[in-house]
Amino acid sequence: DQQVKQNSPSLSVQEGRISILNCDYTNSMFDYFLWYKKYPAEGPTFLISISSIKDKNEDGRFTVFLNKSAKHLSLHIVPSQPGDSAVYFCAASEGAQKLVFGQGTRLTINP
């Protein structure tokens, strides 16, 4: 059972435009959500997180939105830059123990 799903395996965006990555989850007990970025031959790098008691968290060019009723979260990157090209993983946690990851979305920023 896939509790965290990223339904888009890939996304291509023009440099300077907005990138929107989506994630759905099924477990209503998740209380914390995170986004990680991964370059080839490197481990995932933490980007931004949001608690289930909030609906938005912003950090520079990155904003995460949480819609609990729809069990959906999204990551907005504005403006998109070539260095943002990577695989992005959505992850969720219940009780600060393990992280449950989605399958990842490969983001390509085109010049």
Place this chain on the structure above:
Amino acid sequence: ETGVTQSPTHLIKTRGQQVTLRCSSQSGHNTVSWYQQALGQGPQFIFQYYREEENGRGNFPPRFSGLQFPNYSSELNVNALELDDSALYLCASSSGGRQNIEAFFGQGTRLTVV
């Protein structure tokens, strides 16, 4: 402040053999988690260690075992290797607790079982 480091970076083993992977946690972190990432998938939780005790386990068989040492470094041991164990193994360290959920990952160990 040192980051999370894993060794070795690459490893080839034969089916049936045993393997030990190592992880040094980030300075100040007392919690280490191990994940398996198969090709094209997201990382899957294997288990977590907090202050040398196992603190949760994912859906992996007992031939996957671990240790955490007093300096909070950790080992992942896999016995009786199977072809499906071929994957990237990631170690993540964190400070522990609900206020410190962000985990910092090492670069991973790529294990190939032939």
